[in-house]
Amino acid sequence: MGLYQLQPIIRSYDKRVDRARVEDLERRCEVGPTERVFLFTDTMGDPICRIRNSPMYKMLVAELDNELVGVIQGSIKVVTINKPPKDNIATGAKVGYILGLRVAPHQRRKGIGSSLVRELEEWFVLNEVDYAYMATEKDNEASVKLFVKKFGYNKFRTPAILINPVQNRPSHISSNVEISKLKVEEAESLYRKFMSSAEFFPNDINDILRNKLSLGTWVAYPRGESLGNTKSWAMLSVWNTGGLFKLWLGKAPLSCLIYTKSSRVISRLFPCFKLVPSLPDFFDPFGFYFMYGVHSEGPLSGKLVRSLCQFVHNMAIASKDCKVIVTEVGGHEFELRHHIPHWKLLCPEDLWCIKALKNKDHEEERNKDLLDQLTKTPPSKPLFVDPREV
Numbered sequence: 001m002g003l004y005q006l007q008p009i010i011r012s013y014d015k016r017v018d019r020a021r022v023e024d025l026e027r028r029c030e031v032g033p034t035e036r037v038f039l040f041t042d043t044m045g046d047p048i049c050r051i052r053n054s055p056m057y058k059m060l061v062a063e064l065d066n067e068l069v070g071v072i073q074g075s076i077k078v079v080t081i082n083k084p085p086k087d088n089i090a091t092g093a094k095v096g097y098i099l100g101l102r103v104a105p106h107q108r109r110k111g112i113g114s115s116l117v118r119e120l121e122e123w124f125v126l127n128e129v130d131y132a133y134m135a136t137e138k139d140n141e142a143s144v145k146l147f148v149k150k151f152g153y154n155k156f157r158t159p160a161i162l163i164n165p166v167q168n169r170p171s172h173i174s175s176n177v178e179i180s181k182l183k184v185e186e187a188e189s190l191y192r193k194f195m196s197s198a199e200f201f202p203n204d205i206n207d208i209l210r211n212k213l214s215l216g217t218w219v220a221y222p223r224g225e226s227l228g229n230t231k232s233w234a235m236l237s238v239w240n241t242g243g244l245f246k247l248w249l250g251k252a253p254l255s256c257l258i259y260t261k262s263s264r265v266i267s268r269l270f271p272c273f274k275l276v277p278s279l280p281d282f283f284d285p286f287g288f289y290f291m292y293g294v295h296s297e298g299p300l301s302g303k304l305v306r307s308l309c310q311f312v313h314n315m316a317i318a319s320k321d322c323k324v325i326v327t328e329v330g331g332h333e334f335e336l337r338h339h340i341p342h343w344k345l346l347c348p349e350d351l352w353c354i355k356a357l358k359n360k361d362h363e364e365e366r367n368k369d370l371l372d373q374l375t376k377t378p379p380s381k382p383l384f385v386d387p388r389e390v
């Protein structure tokens with residue numbers, strides 16, 4: 001680093017002056033594979049849209065010599081982490097999620113990414129966050145080295161992202177299966193009863209279910225039985241990501257390689273488009289559905305989960321805007337994976353990394369114990385993937 005190198009100014013995002021510059025930076029930052037067809041993202045004039053639905057959020061920008069050279073986003077919420085040793089109650093913890101870290105290509109390796117992460121962690125600490133976590137592609141060397149080597153994050157979960165392109169023909173749903181939509185209060189009560197010990201189960205599940213992007217929660221059970229007395233049942237909820245941002249494919253000459261996607265999930269969708277026979281469909285702006293809170297019980301649970309997925313697929317056809325259905329399942333839920341329709345060749349793993357923050361002294365030991373549990377033992381509970389974080 002030169003003696004007179006300017007230090008970036010890190011400050012909060014200000015929509016009036018930063019919106020267009022952040023969008024431009026996103027376009028110049030390449031996250032996924034470089035191919036001749038590009039996936040464009042339209043955040044519909046709101047680059048902060050991905051975190052806006054969280055209880056607390058912040059977006060920081062880095063400025064160097066009046067140029068916007070970096071950006072990072074973070075959100076805070078309370079989730080179930082895991083039970084501490086000698087205690088059988090699932091523990092709530094305040095967690096800070098880091099996403100959307102980007103540094104302008106010509107300004108990399110000058111410490112700007114690190115400054116942004118450091119500043120966001122300080123905001124977490126100020127708000128008494130116990131753990132910071134982030135997710136990235138396993139092969140994103142820059143990101144993994146930055147978080148794991150430089151900032152001491154621990155790799156701890158590798159959930160699989162399942163992608164199912166929406167076909168033109170409706171899926172056949174077995175006539176032996178009854179599917180019904182739950183009221184928000186019913187859905188909340190079922191989630192709190194059956195999923196509140198899942199890792200990262202959000203305390204504000206009620207807000208997620210009530211959000212206008214949440215299209216609803218459905219249950220499936222054998223026809224002729226009732227939800228109250230059946231042995232087998234399944235449930236899931238649907239989040240309309242298309243209400244936040246749209247995607248579309250565009251062809252661009254090699255000189256425009258800078259135009260790529262803006263989020264990790266979107267980058268994961270990319271390779272599958274090449275395999276879709278009806279590729280032209282994706283040249284018009286489209287959205288995707290994210291299925292979350294998938295839970296099932298009983299001997300027929302697999303069949304019931306499949307029926308719910310088929311139901312969501314048919315909903316997507318009717319919506320006209322949704323061209324892809326995405327879900328993310330934790331490492332130990334192999335059985336579940338088997339019943340969720342997806343492209344088998346496309347099952348990328350997401351790498352989640354976590355770090356205990358130096359909080360109030362008396363909580364540090366407890367946080368470290370829980371972190372050891374999380375990172376040193378294989379997952380024994382399902383993972384709740386928050387739709388606000390895709």
Ligand SMILES: CC(C)(COP(=O)(O)OP(=O)(O)OC[C@H]1O[C@@H](n2cnc3c(N)ncnc32)[C@H](O)[C@@H]1OP(=O)(O)O)[C@@H](O)C(=O)NCCC(=O)NCCS
Pocket residue numbers: 029030031099100101102103104107108109110111112113114115134135136140141142143145146147149150
């Ligand atoms: C990841 C990214 C934000 C890093 O920004 P940056 O300003 O270059 O990072 P820093 O200069 O602070 O680097 C900090 C450390 O990260 C690691 N690192 C950063 N870039 C790296 C690279 N290309 N290869 C290997 N390690 C890298 C190094 O350990 C580095 O420390 P060092 O320079 O002392 O060796 C930037 O490369 C980027 O915008 N990439 C595209 C978007 C992306 O992948 N974001 C992450 C999604 S979670």
